[in-house]
Amino acid sequence: MKVITLTVMLSVLALVSSANSVLAEPSPIEKLDVPTKLTPQKFAGFHTLIKPQRGESRWMEIDWHPRVWKARRKAAAEGKPLFFMAGSGGAPAAGC
Secondary structure, three states, rough: OHHHHHHHHHHHHHHHHHHHHHHOOHHHHHHHOOOOOOOHHHHHHHHHHHHHOOOOOHHHHOOOOOHHHHHHHHHHHOOOOOOOOOOOHHEEEEHH
């Protein structure tokens, strides 16, 4: 009986000490270097970072034609093929 009691006490002691060391560490949020106040200067910097940069979205540089008839006429005049792009269920890609 003494062995079981001693084992239980040691287990509880180990659990409490490990929980104490975990709680003493800073949380992942506290470890991040996040500014507490967003100033206009910081906002301008962040805005520049998240805006698409030239060459990142090459598909946006294509002169897309939402009207098939106009696109067909232009392709025929220039001797070029048509490229059709559609989203799920045949819906236009612009509606996605």
